[in-house]
Amino acid sequence: xxxxxxxxxxxxxxxxxxxxxxxxxxxxxxxxxxxxxxxxxxxxxxxxxxxxxxxxxxxxxxxxxxxxxxxxxxxxxxxxxxxxxxxxxxxxxxxxxxxxxxxxxxxxxx
Numbered sequence: 884x885x886x887x888x889x890x891x892x893x894x895x896x897x898x899x900x901x902x903x904x905x906x907x908x909x910x911x912x913x914x915x916x917x918x919x920x921x922x923x924x925x926x927x928x929x930x931x932x933x934x935x936x937x938x939x940x941x942x943x944x945x946x947x948x949x950x951x952x953x954x955x956x957x958x959x960x961x962x963x964x965x966x967x968x969x970x971x972x973x974x975x976x977x978x979x980x981x982x983x984x985x986x987x988x989x990x991x992x993x
Contacts, residue, residue: 912981921943931943937967
């Protein structure tokens with residue numbers, strides 16, 4: 884056997900993921916839903932922008948990530964991480980609702 888073989892990381896079951904989403908408050912409820920439904924890394928989810936959501940084509944574009952150590956925006960971890968992912972109808976509804984709610988406040992740039 885190879886030395887240093889990593890043990891596979893445990894992931895949440897569908898039931899556990901559903902309970903986490905149900906218990907969370909917005910905007911984290913939507914963030915958790917995105918992560919679980921699309922299998923994104925946390926940095927990729929935090930790095931999403933409104934312009935990454937294409938409701939017409941029903942896709943979500945992953946183009947950047949937030950580095951966990953520096954908290955700075957950077958390119959995705961790998962070329963295969965940069966992707967156009969399908970936006971399931973349930974996620975589309977949740978995203979639209981979140982964007983229309985008081986929980987969504989775009990960051991002012993100035």
